[in-house]
Amino acid sequence: MEERLGNYCIICGQEKLEGLRIIDEFICESCEVEMVRTEVQDEKYPFFIHQLKRIWVQKNA
Ligand SMILES: [Zn+2]
Numbered sequence: 623m624e625e626r627l628g629n630y631c632i633i634c635g636q637e638k639l640e641g642l643r644i645i646d647e648f649i650c651e652s653c654e655v656e657m658v659r660t661e662v663q664d665e666k667y668p669f670f671i672h673q674l675k676r677i678w679v680q681k682n683a
Pocket residue numbers: 631632633634635636649650651652653654
């Protein structure tokens with residue numbers, strides 16, 4: 623196991639202990655909850671999609 627204090631959330635950029643791992647990226651619990659609750663019509667939605675796309679862009683580069 624890696625000895626790391628936490629992970630840096632790709633959405634908010636903060637270091638958090640609890641969250642969701644996608645490949646080797648990390649989304650903290652609060653961002654995950656907020657993302658799930660965000661409606662497609664919400665102005666925040668494109669921001670989340672943009673942040674998530676960065677994962678796939680990196681992996682497919
Ligand atoms: Zn976060």
